[in-house]
Amino acid sequence: VEFSGQRIVFVLGGPGSGKGTQCAKIVDEFGYVHLSAGDLLRQEVAKGNERGQMIENIMKEGNLVPQEITIELLRDAMRQHKECPGFLIDGFPRENQQGIQFEQEVVESDFLLFFECTEEVMEERLLKRSETSQRADDNIETIKKRFKTFVEKTLPVIDHYEELNKVKRIDANRGVDEVFADVRSLFGALPP
Ligand code: UP5
Ligand code: MG
Numbered sequence: 001v002e003f004s005g006q007r008i009v010f011v012l013g014g015p016g017s018g019k020g021t022q023c024a025k026i027v028d029e030f031g032y033v034h035l036s037a038g039d040l041l042r043q044e045v046a047k048g049n050e051r052g053q054m055i056e057n058i059m060k061e062g063n064l065v066p067q068e069i070t071i072e073l074l075r076d077a078m079r080q081h082k083e084c085p086g087f088l089i090d091g092f093p094r095e096n097q098q099g100i101q102f103e104q105e106v107v108e109s110d111f112l113l114f115f116e117c118t119e120e121v122m123e124e125r126l127l128k129r130s131e132t133s134q135r136a137d138d139n140i141e142t143i144k145k146r147f148k149t150f151v152e153k154t155l156p157v158i159d160h161y162e163e164l165n166k167v168k169r170i171d172a173n174r175g176v177d178e179v180f181a182d183v184r185s186l187f188g189a190l191p192p
Contacts, residue, residue: 003078003107007032007086007190010093010161012154013115015146016122016129017172018179022115023088025180030187033084037092040073041065042135060136062145064153067098075106086110095153096160112161113186115172115179119147 009032013019023034038059045056051069058065070092078087089109093099103109123143130138137146161167170182 001107003087006084006107008107008109009086009088010099010109010112011088011090011115012092012112012158013172014117014119014122014150014154015143016126017115017117018125018176019090019115021176022170022172022180022183023090025176026088026183026187029184030086031084032086032088033078033081034088034090035074035077036090037070037074037094038090040077041070044069044073056136060142062137062142062147062149064094064098064149067093067095067101070094070098071102071106074102078106088113093157094149096157099157099160109161109166111166111168112158113183114158114167114169116169117172121173122147 011019011023020034020036020039023032023036026032027034041055041059045052045059055065055069074089074092081087093102099109123140126138126143127140129135137143158167168186170179170186172179
């Protein structure tokens, strides 16, 4: 199998729950490779070609990009890191069908790390970031649409993996360091 021996962690949580922030800290401490599906898509947008424009329009509406694109981007990125202990697949799968196709065609996940956070807290963080960020989806209209997509499409993914006993939940409403203290214990306790 292509990625055998490497731990595969899906990292989910609503928009602004702190997925990217916590993944960066896991990278520093545990040497995992962090692949944000959203970042990979934004890199495609930056190419400025026709496909990039299509992706940009979807993201501005808070909708989901066709999974064939995301899965191909993730697989290509994973192939560049054959030696790492594991992958943090951040912001993916966004709906159940995406997880099914990824696990069939790329690799099965070991567990799903879920950053649980209230919309009130997430909205405040994203609006604060919007003062300085270049992200086209950090405006109140798109933020509301991202929340709606998360509830309708992505929460069922959490339910699905919950049924398989593969969800590890973290209370993400707290400060960065408090959240990471829990994340650190979790990763520190994983079998080698
Ligand atoms: N911050 C973080 N943690 C904090 C804490 N504990 N206390 C206080 N502040 C905290 O954090 C967000 C902001 O909050 C930052 O300013 C941070 O400093 C602060 P971040 O770590 O960036 O949170 P994250 O959960 O990563 O938020 P992000 O905005 O990236 O989440 P989204 O899920 O909305 O964005 P993503 O990039 O994953 O997806 C964007 C779009 O791409 C989607 O809407 C969708 O259109 C598309 N997409 C797909 O179609 N398919 C995919 O598979 C993936 C994405
Ligand atoms: Mg992110």
